[in-house]
Amino acid sequence: MTHVVKTEYLKTKDVADRVQIAQSTVRKYCQELEKQGFVFKKDGDTRLFVSADIELFKGIDSMRKIEKASLHHAVTVVLTHHRTAVAVENGVVPTSNELMSNDIPQVVAQILKGMEEKIEALTKKNDDLEKQIAQGFHQVQSQMTEFKEEVIQSRLITHAKTEEHWLERLVNWVKPKQKG
Secondary structure (H helix, E strand, O other), rough: OOOOOOOOEEOOHHHHHHHHHOOOHHHHHHHHHOOOOOOOOEOOOOOEHHHHHHHHHHHHHHHHHHHOOHHHHHHHHHHHHHHHHHHOOOOOOHHHHHHHHOOHHHHHHHHHHHHHHOOOOOOOOHHHHHHHHHHHHHHHHHHHHHHHHHHHHHHHHHHHHHHHHHHHHHHHHHHHHHHH
């Protein structure tokens, strides 16, 4: 008697539910996986997933969220691990020279590119913050100058009123003495 193993195929919604990501994110991950040579089983235009594919999506999602990796970088790393695992399962283990010459430089290049992108973004953010601080400092300086002018004007007015008051008292004090 022949035993037939039936493969259970999952749909985009199933993958999204199991990985706890949006269906649109599953599709976005699929597009990048396919760009890098991964092939999904299909029924017409519909991708069919197997349970092993879930681990790919979990790995990509984990790298995106925890390590803040770009999608391209995350897929590159996950596919490298996946392909190595498949090769080991099939008894086709690449030599260390093959790994060194193919996968590692590509992964390192992707990591460096991701770091450059992050540094560029941080530099831009830093420049923006410096501009905001300079603008804020200039506004504070302007407000302080205006406040200083108001205080000076207020003091001049108060001083003038005080002098006027004392002059008036002096005039009033002198006036009665002139009559007598």
